[in-house]
Amino acid sequence: MTPRTPRDVLAELTALTAEDVPTHGGATMAYVYDSGLAEVDGLAAAAQAAFQWTNALDPTAFPSVARVEDDLVAAGLGLLGGGPAAVGTVTSGGTESCLLAVLAARTRWRATHPGDDRRPQLLLPVTAHAAFRKAAHLFDLAVVDVGVDQVTCRVRPGDVEQLLSTRTALVVVSAPSYPHGVLDPVAEVAALARAAGVPCHVDACIGGWLLPFLDPAPFDLSVPGVTSLSVDLHKYGYAPKGVSLLLTGDPEFRVGHGYATAGWPGYPVVNPTLAGTRPAGPMAAAWAVHRWLGTEGYRRLARAARTATEQLVAGLAAVPGVRVVGEPATTLVALAGEDGLDVLHLADEMTARGWLLQPQPPFDQPDGTRLPATLHLTVTAATADRVPALLADLADAARAAVQLPPPVPDPGLVAAAEGLDPAALTVAEVDGLLAFAGLDGGPLPARMAPVHALVAALPRPVAERLLTGVLDRVYRPTR
Ligand SMILES: Cc1ncc(COP(=O)(O)O)c(C=O)c1O
CATH class of the missing domain: 3.40.640.10 (Type I PLP-dependent aspartate aminotransferase-like (Major domain))
Structure with a gap:
């Protein structure tokens, strides 16, 4: 066998990223912040x-x-x-x-x-x-x-x-x-x-x-x-x-x-x-990066991202079934559903169209009021050129999402979970519950709406224990 060269090793490593969401190009609207400038990447590296x-x-x-x-x-x-x-x-x-x-x-x-x-x-x-x-x-x-x-x-x-x-x-x-x-x-x-x-x-x-x-x-x-x-x-x-x-x-x-x-x-x-x-x-x-971009560079990027955000918000008014929550102060947008559209489905539909919009579950406040489920969008300078494409995909995805029945978690699973003491659950028991919920350690399901709906329906401490279990399953070294 010929010895591996550093080049081979790097190719192997790069191949691991094939399943990742893209870090560049503005379609991954959480986790990453792309300036859209190739010089930034080269300089930072x-x-x-x-x-x-x-x-x-x-x-x-x-x-x-x-x-x-x-x-x-x-x-x-x-x-x-x-x-x-x-x-x-x-x-x-x-x-x-x-x-x-x-x-x-x-x-x-x-x-x-x-x-x-x-x-x-x-x-x-x-x-x-x-x-x-x-x-x-x-x-x-x-x-x-x-x-x-x-x-x-x-x-x-x-x-x-x-x-x-x-x-x-x-x-x-x-x-x-x-x-x-x-x-x-x-x-x-x-x-x-x-x-x-x-x-x-x-x-x-x-x-x-x-x-x-x-x-x-x-x-x-x-x-x-x-x-x-x-x-x-x-x-x-x-x-x-x-x-x-x-x-x-x-x-x-x-x-x-x-x-x-x-x-x-x-x-x-x-x-x-x-x-x-x-x-x-x-x-x-x-x-x-700071030295190279300087104040003017940051100002340009900030304005580009903000203008893109304003165009996005304006364009969203024409997308049926979604509304912007609150008043975006910078370049973050939260979308809620209306008229029968569930944003968890919208997230899945957008994933299928190559975008990552981050689902955020509904939230019960201490005074009993409820914040709706939303999708989080982080707009960066790299998204600036893609706002028309994003709006077109959102409109198309919204049309598809509104046809789907609400993602209702298995009532048997929710009822069973209500009686659980999360602190007493062993790793094996959590594995069993996750398998029952369809998360058996393989790749995540293509449609995540039912999983998010389940998490939102469970008592919070049980959901937190199960989420820990999901990570526990992800990090099991293959030997
Ligand atoms: C307002 C705010 N605070 C804290 C954090 C946590 O930052 P990090 O993910 O870098 O630990 C974030 C991440 O998005 C954030 O938006």
Whole structure:
């Protein structure tokens, strides 16, 4: 047998991507952010390669990495209203930025509430990214859900005001929210938080590198009461995955999410983030892309994506059976169904036409109101040329979807699931339930509507256990 060449190996690896959704071309409207510029890809790849063997764990060994991180933070602060004392941290992604914001807030709450052994609370609009729920779970805070207005999908400042208390460690607002792409009333909520002596985090993970180019309502660190802000470079910063910023006007804040120990026989450990060893490749790529695009490049891309979004929203008025939920503040659009059209079917129909629109289940709010099931569309500069094709496919898909009966989950399965204690289920039992639901570990069904409908119909803890089971099945190495 002839030995494999690196070229063979790469071909083998590339072949693995054949079943993936496309990362480029604008048809995958979640997960990926395509600038549409070939230079960005080439530059990012070369910059990653230049830093691929370094380690951001130790900035004294790799001062180049510290410089890259400082430059990224400076760029973020410059864009997002950081004052002279403002600082920041480069993290691995939006989730980590949100986790660290909550951790820092918990540290602060504990320091300012000595002897108070209650669990601190996280005041969370239901539309805030799930990363904050994960943070509360990991760092043992109690989530206080704040419902949103059913029409605008924005949190109401009055509701936040009522729920603020001496237990509140942090209030979160989104700029914009992931599910509906709407901008929370940042200035009003931040003012209320400030009056109560509570920090306020703006989650601008998805919008922070766009909004400054779109003339939005005030939302950044310059707004009184905003104490921290997260923004991802691996979204509309058009950098490859693995780089986000957590920014703050308060130099004390970073101490609250860092970790240091000299309490072991190895090297002194000082970690600003959750990881120890940290890859600097994505940071270097973000640095290079940012330097090349510059403010003008980002402005052009932001405007192109926003114009495409406006054309899409205008065109949707003529697509029967769908409506836009809320007022898209940036380039995210949430579509709900009407007149008998189920958006879960629409998602499947669009998949068959080569698009990925992300299904979001209906959601019952604490006050009993319900947010409808929606499809999430992330528009990027790469979608700009394809809006007419997207609208034509949506109209065609809507015609097909409205003919289909509502995706109703098997009532026997739902009834059986209601009696389950998810914590007591073994891996084998979960496998059995998934097989019963048609998810037996093979490729996912071509039509996912019944699966999403099932997840939405199950008691939430059971659904969560089954979702964990789905992933458990996906990650079983073939031997
Ligand atoms: C508003 C917001 N916050 C947080 C996140 C989590 O980011 P990541 O997926 O990079 O961890 C996202 C991701 O889409 C987001 O849109």
